[in-house]
Amino acid sequence: MKLWLILIIISPIAYLIVQQSVKNKTTTPVWLCWLVIMLPSCIWTIWTYIFGQDQPLPLPVFLFPLIVCPLLYGWLVQRGKPKKSNLTSTSEKEQETVVPVAESAIESPPPRPIDRQEETTLRNCFPWNVYYLQTIDYRPQAIFCRGKLKTIPEDAYNKIKRNVEKAFGDRFFLIFQESFRGKPFFALVPNPEAKATAQEKVKNDRRFGFALTMFLITLLTTTVAGVNIIGTSSEELLSDPQLFVPGLLYSLPLLLIIGVQKFSHYFVAAYYKIRTTLPYFIPFPFLLDSFSLGTLGAIVQRRSPIPHRKALFDVAVVGSISSLLLIVPILYWGLSLSTVVPLEESSTFDIQAQDPRVSFFLSLVAKLALGSSLEAGMGIDLHPLATAGCVGLFIVAINLMPIGQLDGGHIVHAVFGQKMAIAVGQITRILALLFALIHPYFWIWTIILWLIPLIDQPALNDVTELDNRRDFCGLLALALLIVIVLPLPGAVGTWLNI
Known part of the structure; x- marks a missing residue:
């Protein structure tokens, strides 16, 4: 039943993403594009409902919708594009x-x-x-x-x-x-x-009441998620509201990481006189007695164009780097409070016995924090503070993906130009698809990456190139993405004895 609840929660989010992707670009109905995108998750959910979670998906059932549906989605969008006049010069x-x-x-x-x-x-x-x-x-x-x-x-x-x-x-x-x-x-x-007058523009941009309401709702959902991580049941939570307090060990550092990233975007944009909204936190409805992140992050919407590629680069890279600088001490502190437990093969992606080897970056921080107690065949029972750091690290990795309007897409666009950014984004999509074939747990993120448009909005001056210092910083940011996403190499793991 929980799978159906998750599908119901994801469906409107996917619809909004599809609507933003195809509106004014194609005459194909939004609902049809959304249906094609949701078809793989519906097929997999129906299979699991009929045969049970213990029965693994057959390879054809997994691969066929995962490959065919994105292609069908692209065909529908392309077919619905308005035709150019024959008088086109x-x-x-x-x-x-x-x-x-x-x-x-x-x-x-x-x-x-x-x-x-x-x-x-x-x-x-x-x-x-x-x-x-x-x-x-x-x-x-x-x-x-x-x-x-x-x-x-x-x-x-x-x-x-x-x-x-x-x-x-x-x-x-x-x-x-x-x-x-x-x-x-x-x-x-x-x-x-x-x-429009200046006062009207400010009024449209700064919706303090809405931003505060979204933050408070997200604080609630992430706190409940933190309570679930600790292991408190729904009956205990409803009978004793004071049990919400331990959940703050997860929610507060996570919201701090997200807030630092988004407010960095906000203030750097203000420095370049780019009008934006306040950061709007996005709550994720929690399911009691089941693990949930409690949030889908936050968004900052631009209300005016970016003046040049330098501003495009600075807004993107400052947000990601500032949040990563905060994640490292939080993650280190949380891992030092965590305990080492035996790692079973089935618990590779279990939040209660996390395998740090899924990320090169996470492995290095875990070894520094836990020392010799972390050995080969051992996992980590994550403290809520460490869980917040891992989720923050995951959010940074998603934002650094070099696709479209993500931070990574802005960085590649600013460094290499829009034409190269489109090519890099398409390659990233294909690599994400291959990664999902190896690790089916990432199929939903692969679909989201395929929904994001490849073409980024251009800066007003989209021709003037960056200086060498920013080019180097851009390549460094992409290198950090690789270190975060790639698993720990076996040779390095043997050298570190993990």
């Missing part, structure tokens, strides 16, 4: 990818055509010795200005941006991006909040 067939700079821009009506006088004004915004403008193309979501770059990208963008703002005010966002052929072009996207 040759320059429009270059398959340039311009993503709207904000969700609100996607929902805005098509820009009104500029008249001949305004078009002349727009052409005058492009000095010939900065960017030699050749053609102006009108699209439903943007006005494309194509030509030849005559100076360094950063100077060109700053000069033309000043000219456009002087001529049109805040009527347009100016995007500077490269096509898949490597040719820089400009695009003017309508600003949906051009007439």
Whole structure:
């Protein structure tokens, strides 16, 4: 019965993710895309319900929906995309990818055509010795200005941006991006909040009451999850509310880790004058007497475009690194309070007897904290504080995945450009699928990664590259992801005697 409850809880979350992924991108109904994505979990749940949890899934029953459904999902999205007009010009067939700079821009009506006088004004915004403008193309979501770059990208963008703002005010966002052929072009996207006052923008961004309510609900769900980790039954918890207090050893450090990560995003975005919402914590409904994380993390929604790739990189990397710096002492402290227990083969993924060898990073911290007591064939009975550290480490690993709008996707986009980021994201999806074939416990996260769009929203100046220092930090962040995700190599385990 619990499997059905979990499926019911996951279903609306998956629907919201699918809705965000396909809205305004395809005419295929959202419910149909959602049904295809949920089909594997439904098949596996029905099989388990009929044959019992002790009967393992046959390989065909596991593989067929896991491989076919993502392919069918992609086909449905592609089939529902609106067809281009036959009058499309040759320059429009270059398959340039311009993503709207904000969700609100996607929902805005098509820009009104500029008249001949305004078009002349727009052409005058492009000095010939900065960017030699050749053609102006009108699209439903943007006005494309194509030509030849005559100076360094950063100077060109700053000069033309000043000219456009002087001529049109805040009527347009100016995007500077490269096509898949490597040719820089400009695009003017309508600003949906051009007439909104500063007070209205702040009111829309900072919903203090909603943010506080979501935090308190998440505090409750994570505290109950912490109580369950300790081993308190639902009857004991309902009879003695004071038993909630030990659950704070799990909930408070976990929410602190998530809060540090998201508020780092918030403050770095504010430094670059990027409007965002407050962090909204996401509670996960708990099931009494069963293990639950109690939360799905938190989100910070952008309300204005990112100015350049430097800001895109800093917002992403600061959040992940700051939370990781907090996770290490929490994890070390929690592991030092944990006990070493015999590890059975069936308990590899049991939270009560965690095998630290599932992560290279976790193995090193565990060996430092437990010393010689942690030997080969031994697991760890995690203290709630250590459990919070492990969950925080898992959240950091998910965020560092180089896909779409995750922190890792932003980092790869900022370091290598959008075209390379799309390729890296697709490779990551395939590797996640292969990993799920080896460890079926990760199939749900694999599906989530396949739901996340590969294309990240571009910065306004998406052409100017990063400096060497940020390039190095980006590669270091991706190396940390590998160390966290990959299991402990056998040779290193033998050397450490674990």
